[in-house]
Amino acid sequence: MSNTTANPEFSPNLQVFEPHKASLPPLVPYLKEFWKRRAFAIELSRFADKAEYLDSKFGKVWLILNPLLLAMIYFLLVTVLRGGMKSNQGITTLAHILIGLFTFYFAQSCISAGATSITAGGRLILNQAFPRALLPFSSTISAFYQFLPTLPVYIAVVVIGKWVFPSTQIPGFTWSYLWIPFIIACVGITGFGLSLVFATMNVYFRDTNKLLSYFMRIWLYASPVLWLPEMLHGWHRTILFINPLGPVLSSTSNVWIKGINPTPGELVGCIAWALGSLLIGGYFFISRERDFAVRI
Amino acid sequence: MPENLAIRIEDLSIKYKINVDTKRTLKNAVMRASKGEAVRTRTVEAIKHLTMDLPHGSVLGIVGANGAGKSTLMRSIAGILPPTEGRIIVNGKISTLLALGVGFNPALSGRDNIILGGLASGMTREEIESKTDEIAEFADLPDGFIDMPVRTYSSGMYGRVAFSVAVSMKPDILLLDEALSAGDASFKEKSFNKMRELCAEARTIIIVSHALATINDLCDRAIWMNKGTLVQDGKPDAVVEDYLKFLKVGTLPSNYEDM
Ligand SMILES: Nc1ncnc2c1ncn2[C@@H]1O[C@H](COP(=O)(O)OP(=O)(O)OP(=O)(O)O)[C@@H](O)[C@H]1O
Numbered sequence A: 001m002s003n004t005t006a007n008p009e010f011s012p013n014l015q016v017f018e019p020h021k022a023s024l025p026p027l028v029p030y031l032k033e034f035w036k037r038r039a040f041a042i043e044l045s046r047f048a049d050k051a052e053y054l055d056s057k058f059g060k061v062w063l064i065l066n067p068l069l070l071a072m073i074y075f076l077l078v079t080v081l082r083g084g085m086k087s088n089q090g091i092t093t094l095a096h097i098l099i100g101l102f103t104f105y106f107a108q109s110c111i112s113a114g115a116t117s118i119t120a121g122g123r124l125i126l127n128q129a130f131p132r133a134l135l136p137f138s139s140t141i142s143a144f145y146q147f148l149p150t151l152p153v154y155i156a157v158v159v160i161g162k163w164v165f166p167s168t169q170i171p172g173f174t175w176s177y178l179w180i181p182f183i184i185a186c187v188g189i190t191g192f193g194l195s196l197v198f199a200t201m202n203v204y205f206r207d208t209n210k211l212l213s214y215f216m217r218i219w220l221y222a223s224p225v226l227w228l229p230e231m232l233h234g235w236h237r238t239i240l241f242i243n244p245l246g247p248v249l250s251s252t253s254n255v256w257i258k259g260i261n262p263t264p265g266e267l268v269g270c271i272a273w274a275l276g277s278l279l280i281g282g283y284f285f286i287s288r289e290r291d292f293a294v295r296i
Numbered sequence B: 001m002p003e004n005l006a007i008r009i010e011d012l013s014i015k016y017k018i019n020v021d022t023k024r025t026l027k028n029a030v031m032r033a034s035k036g037e038a039v040r041t042r043t044v045e046a047i048k049h050l051t052m053d054l055p056h057g058s059v060l061g062i063v064g065a066n067g068a069g070k071s072t073l074m075r076s077i078a079g080i081l082p083p084t085e086g087r088i089i090v091n092g093k094i095s096t097l098l099a100l101g102v103g104f105n106p107a108l109s110g111r112d113n114i115i116l117g118g119l120a121s122g123m124t125r126e127e128i129e130s131k132t133d134e135i136a137e138f139a140d141l142p143d144g145f146i147d148m149p150v151r152t153y154s155s156g157m158y159g160r161v162a163f164s165v166a167v168s169m170k171p172d173i174l175l176l177d178e179a180l181s182a183g184d185a186s187f188k189e190k191s192f193n194k195m196r197e198l199c200a201e202a203r204t205i206i207i208v209s210h211a212l213a214t215i216n217d218l219c220d221r222a223i224w225m226n227k228g229t230l231v232q233d234g235k236p237d238a239v240v241e242d243y244l245k246f247l248k249v250g251t252l253p254s255n256y257e258d259m
C-alpha cells in the first residue's frame, strides 16, 4: 500500500471496502449518510402509498374504516362477553378500544411493513449502496402518516358520544393531552426499533413475516387494548411492562380516556422500551446489513 | 494510494454462500435442527484474487462469459457487496447503472422514479428536481411518457431513462453493467457521445457488455475475466480478439499460466 493513503474519515470521496465480521461499520459516517438521505425515506414512503392506492380512490378512506369497523366488532364482543353494560360505560369502553387499536395498529404497521422492506427492496439493494436502515425507516414514516388521520376519527367518535350520552366520564380537552406527541414518538421509535429486528430476521428466514402476523394477533390480546390496564393488580402488572407496547398503551388510555398524566412508572417504561428497541434493533440490523446484498 | 488512481483493487476475493437446501425458513431451520442435520451450503467463488489499478479518466471494458463474475466485481466496486478477502479503494463519487433500472418501481411514473433514484444516490431534492427536466429531455421518450407509470414502458424506454439518470449524476466513476443493450441505434449514438464527453472531463467509466463492438469502440483498456480470475488485461482490440478466439476454440491464451 502506498504511503499517501488518505484517511477516509477526512476525505469524503475516498472509500475503502474491506471484509467485515459481524460487527458495526463506523457509526458516525453511517448516521451521516442516513441523515443525508432522509429525504429518500420520506419520498419512498409517499411514493409507496401512491403506488398502492394509485388505482383506488377509497384507499385512504379504507385505512380509517378498517380499524373503525374492527373496533366496533371488538366492542360488541367485549360487551356481549361481559353481559351488557350501562350506556355511559359503553361509550368509555368503545373509546378505549378505539384509541388503543389505532395506536397498536400504528406500531403493528411499522413492524410488519418494516419487516418485509428489505426482502421486498431486492433490486434497490442489489443495485445501489445506501444505509439499508432507510428502508424500514420509510415504512415507519408510512405507518405514521396512516396513523395521523385516525386521530380525528377518534375525536369525532368521542364528541358524538359525549353529545348522545352527556353523563359519560370521558374528559374533554385536558392539559394531559400535551403528553400525546411524546407517546406517539415512543410508539414510532419502538416500532422502528423492532422492525429493524424483524427485517433482519426476514432476510435469513423468509417465513418471519408470516409468523409475525400470528404473533401480532397474540400481542394485541396481551396488550391493554381489549381490556383495561387497571384490571391488573400487584405482580400481575409486570405483564404491562414486559410488553414493549404495554407502557405506551396504558399511558394512551390514561391520557385519552381518563384525562390524567401517565404515571412515572409508565413514562420510564415508554422511554426504556423505545431506546432499548432502537439500540438493540439498530445493532442487530446495522451489524448485518452488509450481508443483505449477498442473501437477497 | 497514488493521487491519479480512481480505483485500486488488492487481492480481491468474493464468495457467495448458497443454501443448497430448499427454502430458508424458520420452519425448515427448526426441523433440521431437531433432526440434528447441519445446513448444507455451497460456496461459489465469484472472484478469485483479483488485483488491478485503474487511473482516473480511463474507460475500462470488462468482457467474459456468463457467470464470469463481472456483475459481482461491479457491485463490489460500488460498495454493495463486501469483499470476502482483500480490499477495494475507491476515490470519487460513484454512479451505478447495474443491470437495467436502479430498482425502478413499475407503478410509479418515470419522473417519480428519477426523483427516487436521485435521492437514493445521495442527491438533495433541489439538485434532483433541477435536473429532472434535463434527464427527461435526454431520455427523449415519446410524448408524455415520462409521466406515465414505468410499467407501460418498453425495455428500451426503460433503459433510456435509467441511463439518463446515471449520467446526470455527474459521477467521478460511472459503472455501466449491460446498460446499453436495449437502446436503439439513435440512442446508442447519443449515449456514446455522452460517455465520450464524460471521458473528456476525466471521469472514469467501467463498462460491462457482451456487445464487443461497444467495448472496442469506447474503451481504452479492457480486461477479460473467466471464472472469477483475470485472464487478460490490455488494449481492447487485443483482448476482444483473444476472447473471441476463446469463445470459438475454447482455449485460454498461452500466457495465461504466467499471470
Ligand atoms: N446473488 C447471488 N447468490 C449466489 N451466487 C451468485 C449470486 N450472484 C451471482 N452469483 C454467482 O456468482 C458467479 C458470478 O456471477 P456474476 O453475476 O458476477 O456473473 P456475470 O459475469 O455478471 O455474468 P453475466 O454475463 O451472465 O451477467 C456465478 O457463478 C453466479 O452463479
Ligand SMILES: [Mg+2]
Binding pocket: B070, B071, B072, B177
Ligand atoms: Mg452480469
